[in-house]
Amino acid sequence: MTEQNQLNWQRDNFENIEEAWQGDLWDHRRLGEQLTNYVDRLQCGAVLALDARWGEGKTWFVRHWQRHLENEDHNVVYLDTFANDYLDDPFLVVTSEITNILSKDKKTKGKVKKLIDLSASVGSALLPSLPKVALTLGLHLIGAGFFNCVLQQGYENAKDEIDKLSDEASDRIKESIQEKIACHEAEKKTLSEFKKHLAETVVRLDKPLVFIIDELDHCRPDFAIRLIERIKHFFDIPKIVFILVMNKPQLIQSVHSLYGYSVETNGDYFEKFIDFTIKFPQLGKTNNYEMLLKEELYRIGEIKDKEGLNELYFWILALQLYKNYNSREFVRKINQYALLKTNNFNKDMILIAIIFDSDFKGTVQYFRGILRGLLEYMTGKPVSRDYDNYIARNLMVTLNQKYELTSFGLLELADQLENIMKIYTTSGQVNEKERTLLSLYSDYSVTKLSKSDEFVDSWKNYIESGFISETQVES
Structure with missing residues (x-):
């Protein structure tokens, strides 16, 4: 590397x-x-x-x-x-x-020791009493052979033992409650003294x-x-x-x-x-994560500097406008892409799309929707016409005028898909349409495809495993 x-x-x-x-x-x-x-x-x-x-x-x-x-x-x-x-x-x-x-x-350290002592007293008062009684009784019950008695003699024969221990439990709980009541006033005084001393300390x-x-x-x-x-x-x-x-x-x-x-x-x-x-x-769509996107692409080596924007930058921006992830999830998506990228530009554009959107579809309608959002953001106004040539043409003109970008690969892919849909419209053209789609997708697929509808699933399998077997490699 x-x-x-x-x-x-x-x-x-x-x-x-x-x-x-x-x-x-x-x-x-x-x-x-x-x-x-x-x-x-x-x-x-x-x-x-x-x-x-x-x-x-x-x-x-x-x-x-x-x-x-x-x-x-x-x-x-x-x-x-x-x-x-x-x-x-x-x-x-x-x-x-x-x-x-x-x-x-230095203004408060002289009062800390007393604060620690008072904290310990308040903390002790907060410890529950009844759970300790229950634990003691539980150990006593086991020590007294209560469970063994029940198992060997049955409940009726062990009833006297149960009543005896129940009385003992009642007495111990009663003693605990009485002790808690007796200590209540002392605990209130301790708490009051703790808060007073803390206030006298921090006021310095x-x-x-x-x-x-x-x-x-x-x-x-x-x-x-x-x-x-x-x-x-x-x-x-x-x-x-x-x-x-x-x-x-x-x-x-x-x-x-x-x-x-x-x-x-x-x-x-x-x-x-x-x-x-x-x-x-x-941090909604108005922020658009542009600064974060520049930072992350620069960090993983996809752009040489934070002003040198490329096709990948605008494609990810379009996907983020569509999905609107929070910053943590956004960075995770970029990191996942960095780990899985293929170093083939066409394929990496599809890779990042499926990482960002698990519902990705390699269709004209899908690309049209994503790129339309990018065009609306770039121009600051809604797109009035919803057909591919208009969106593609205006987006390319905008990118060229503002950023001197001369090509956008996914616009070309969408254009080719549009042409295929226009040319092959009859049932007798199904096989020819399939062969044309396979040929088109081969430049964007991570594995060798036998059917065009395997395109997205093959990418998802790769993203989930990060591995391609030798039999799957696109020749």
């Missing part, structure tokens, strides 16, 4: 971002700066939600915003909840992150502490909901601003699952815990 054909695979390295907003293709910096100004005004503290669909770059944004905040002398915590949801209760996760960041600030900070909580819609549902509840109940403190990064509809489904709601909540449940929801800017 030559140097220019090697793939420059990029991996997310969010822990080591050197320059905030580097590679910002969507102008997210503007949102980050506005959000920073908003946070700085929230001396009272708040819980904010950043709501966006899957794959729209939420993690990229908050990681670069984290670096931006750090550059602005903010204390910032980033928590990946998906990596921490193996824990039963999120309280200690949040407190450990807060105490860790406060211990690094020059700027609000920003706590970013990511991947809420990916972690365990009960952990996500409990985390949100814990934040509002235990950390509603001035000068601490929580940012909950979420796909709100997905999180609503978690509420339904956890609490068994059968009706649509429309997010009302979260209104008790979230002060304000920020909708992530929608």
